[in-house]
Amino acid sequence: MKISQFLLVLLVMTMAVVPVAFAGCQEKKKKPQEPTEESIAALQEAIDDLIGALKDKDVEECKASIDKISVKYDGGTTKLKSVAVAQIKKCLKNKDRSVRNAAISGLGQTGGDAIKILMKGAKAAKKEVTLQQRYLNSAGKLREEKTIPEFLKYLNNKDNNIIKTAIYALGNYNESSTKIRKEIVKSLLKRYASVASAANKPTPKTTDKARYEALYNPFESTLKKLTKQELKGANIWNKWFRKDGKKRKEW
Numbered sequence: 001m002k003i004s005q006f007l008l009v010l011l012v013m014t015m016a017v018v019p020v021a022f023a024g025c026q027e028k029k030k031k032p033q034e035p036t037e038e039s040i041a042a043l044q045e046a047i048d049d050l051i052g053a054l055k056d057k058d059v060e061e062c063k064a065s066i067d068k069i070s071v072k073y074d075g076g077t078t079k080l081k082s083v084a085v086a087q088i089k090k091c092l093k094n095k096d097r098s099v100r101n102a103a104i105s106g107l108g109q110t111g112g113d114a115i116k117i118l119m120k121g122a123k124a125a126k127k128e129v130t131l132q133q134r135y136l137n138s139a140g141k142l143r144e145e146k147t148i149p150e151f152l153k154y155l156n157n158k159d160n161n162i163i164k165t166a167i168y169a170l171g172n173y174n175e176s177s178t179k180i181r182k183e184i185v186k187s188l189l190k191r192y193a194s195v196a197s198a199a200n201k202p203t204p205k206t207t208d209k210a211r212y213e214a215l216y217n218p219f220e221s222t223l224k225k226l227t228k229q230e231l232k233g234a235n236i237w238n239k240w241f242r243k244d245g246k247k248r249k250e251w
Contacts, residue, residue, distance in 0.1 A: 036075070053065050067106065101134065115146075118138050140168065181226045
């Protein structure tokens, strides 16, 4: 009788533990909390600070306010977030380069129209490699899937630094669906194979060797991030994708 009672108690305890553990797993997938009066007020204050700093032409305060908006952005309403992005956008035309750079970085921590602003800025900065890299890097952090085709186009850029930035930006989509990641990986592997093939010719051009050396690590790092595989080398990656990767339902 005592044994039966013990088993009954054990069963009840086990049933009680399972839901708690399950709830813990579910908690990770919870949607972001709704804006509160405090979070809305905090974002509004940051926006007001930026407006004031721009009016006073206070460079340091401008940069500090942009950072503050980036931190408080998620706590705002849709309308207020739109205002925040619009105010940061104004800083892209500031006379001070450090303010412009802060604005580019800040937009990468927001949302809404920020992706359009950043990709448009990248396109306009095609003659300034460093600036274009800055725009692309910031845009990649927004993880907007509709922008993936634009990033893929940059894989064929003439400048190795731009290609490198685009590859790393595509690595930010590691939490996207397997279907989307497959399309990215397919394009990356095609470009990787082309770069590796040119560099591994019996007498490769100096430029082809330099390109391979510049892009090897970005390709390897991003492919591992997107596929969750530990492989190495263009040929090995392509072989895996053809024979296994593209057939899998989940990565």
